[in-house]
Amino acid sequence: MKSQLSSSTEDYVKTIYAFTEWQDAPITSSQLAARLGVANSSVSEMVRKLKDLGLVDHRPYGAVRLTEEGRRVALTMVRRHRLLETFLVNELGYSWDEVHVEAELLEHAVSDLFVERLAAKLGNPARDPHGDPIPTAEGTVPRIDAHRLRELDPGHAGRITRISDENPELLRYLAHERISLDTEVTVVRRKPFGGPLVVRIDEGGASRDFDVADEVADAVWVRSGQPHQGCTLEPGA
Amino acid sequence: MKSQLSSSTEDYVKTIYAFTEWQDAPITSSQLAARLGVANSSVSEMVRKLKDLGLVDHRPYGAVRLTEEGRRVALTMVRRHRLLETFLVNELGYSWDEVHVEAELLEHAVSDLFVERLAAKLGNPARDPHGDPIPTAEGTVPRIDAHRLRELDPGHAGRITRISDENPELLRYLAHERISLDTEVTVVRRKPFGGPLVVRIDEGGASRDFDVADEVADAVWVRSGQPHQGCTLEPGA
DNA sequence: CCTAGTATTTAGGTGTACCGAAAAAATGTG
DNA sequence: CACATTTTTTCGGTACACCTAAATACTAGG
Missing domain, CATH: 1.10.10.10 (Winged helix-like DNA-binding domain superfamily/Winged helix DNA-binding domain)
Known part of the structure; x- marks a missing residue:
């Protein structure tokens, strides 16, 4: 097998x-x-x-x-990758823009035993540092109920629950702009003809407007409702 | 470079x-x-x-x-291997007979950054779980002042400071026989013509004699004097 | 010091994963 | 719907790390 x-x-x-x-x-x-x-x-x-x-x-x-078998293999790899990213951030002090490449190398070298011991040590997290769901060992993917920032209409408010980890530079840019998981945003203006999308960002009382570049609008996912629950949900949750 | x-x-x-x-x-x-x-x-x-x-x-x-360059590369690999073994035992609850194979895979996949962050997290250990010295990032190897059990004469007493990690089965056997790093041993009888080497083992008051197989006598290293100092010495020490 | 035996290298070949260039199939457009 | 364009596949070829079998160089015994 x-x-x-x-x-x-x-x-x-x-x-x-x-x-x-x-x-x-x-x-x-x-x-x-x-x-x-x-x-x-x-x-x-x-x-x-x-x-x-x-x-x-x-x-x-x-x-x-x-195929079903292919999906099973893929979920194993994704689980590895995201657990490794979580480990790198939580335990080794990596910043979220550094982890992707490192995890990409490690994911091919760890055994199943390693992955499960690591998951246990991390408290069986359901999300990685970018908000991506971590598949369970059994191949279940925690549902993530969010939409791309790009798809939201003006007036829509919510919390950032996911930021794609594919572009480290973009992650550094967002960190610099003080935008991270759980940041509360409200869409102020939807892209007209090529114009920028604008969101309002709550910052403990004060708020500021932020021009969202296309790439950012594709990489950032927002969920209205409950706040993002961090990296330490229960396994079956 | x-x-x-x-x-x-x-x-x-x-x-x-x-x-x-x-x-x-x-x-x-x-x-x-x-x-x-x-x-x-x-x-x-x-x-x-x-x-x-x-x-x-x-x-x-x-x-x-x-060559000098080759030695530098080798020490990098050995450092990686032994830090990984230490991590697996200290942080992920591996037993010392399980770590070698896993570390062998991981050592090719970790970056220098990873290794140094890991070393810092582990407290810059000078020895791995088998008592092997961990080279520093600068390429210095902590001196280990010990001798193979096989080479010791009767009457010689000391502490086990190193057990070769090459044979997991041997490690399991020793664990089962309650022999580990820091176990105090006294050589009772040296191999005559093919007969077994015998050591006396102190166990908090009680003591027992133990027949040392050839393979064990080659894999176990003993140091008279100070006790083994564990895995958390200072880097330069 | 010559030879039998062992250690090492060379020669030719395998599987994996990649490439560029050329051929073949699919697609879109007038 | 035929043709040009794009997409995908096929066709040699490369690098790496391994193999077996054959040739060559060392080494020890007589």
Whole structure:
């Protein structure tokens, strides 16, 4: 059942999964190639191998979809990645813009035993430092009920529950602008024709307006209602 | 200066270093092959590459010796390995027979930043859970002043300061026999012609005699004098 | 000091994961 | 709906780290 996959294989599966985590529509060959930073021809070849391994469904010229087994592998990788990020931030004092690359390397080197011991030590967190849900060991993904900042209409208020970890520079920028998980925002003005989105930010009484760049509006997720509950929810919760 | 070495390269260098850590005499091709579990021909080829990288000195049919640069790399790997082992035991509740394999995988995946943050968190230990000295980031190896149990004469008393981590089964056996770091032993009888070495073990008042198998006598190191100081000495100490 | 035996290297070959270039299939547009 | 464009696949080729088998160099015994 677990024939030990190469770290390339793990990366492909994780990337395929990640593509559909926050949207529908399966990933195409060239999108996969772009995200992995390899040539299209490499993807064609590798996808055939993944299919032989039973990890993806794919027919020539079609999109690539994970099988149940592939999804299981992907969730294992995502769990590893996010637990490692949490560890790096909570225990080793990394800042949230530093953890992604480090976790990317480590996730291929840790054993299941390591992951479960680490999860226990961290208190079985349900979210990582960027607010991304950490799949359970059994393959359940905690539901995250939030929307991209970009999609919100004026007047909509809520708390930031997720910030994509893909771009460290963006994370540093947001930290510099004092925007983080749990920051309360209210949409003031929706993008007209190419104009900026503006949000109002509560800061213990005072408030300021903030121009949201397109990239930021895509990377930041907001939830109205309950506050973000940090990194230490109970496992089954 | 740091052109990123493959994990194979790291393993070769580490293995070459390890061979001379507790004895003199440089390692030969076939010894290297045996320890790495690869064919002699693979070693020949790889040693040539290591030479091209400036990590070893070697002329055909001669032994393999690390260069200064090679030694630096090896110490980096050993530092990583032993800090990781310490982490696994101290923070994740691994037992000392479980850590070696896990550390072997992780040591190729961690960054220098990770290692130094980890070292700081662990309190810059000078010894790992088996009593092996942890090289400093600057490449200094804390002196360990001990002898193999095998080499001790009757009457010699001391504390166990090191137990080789290479054989997990042996470690489990010793744990089962209630022998660990800091156990006080006195050599009762030295091996006559193939007969067993016997040590007396103090156990808070009571004492028992223990037959030491050959393999154990090679793996256990004893120091007379000060007690083993645990895993939290100061860096420069 | 020559030879039998062992240690080491060379030669040729494998699998994985990548590449660029060329061929083939799918897609969009007049 | 045919053709040009884009996307995907196929086709040689490369680097790495390993292998077995064959050739070569050391080394110890007679």
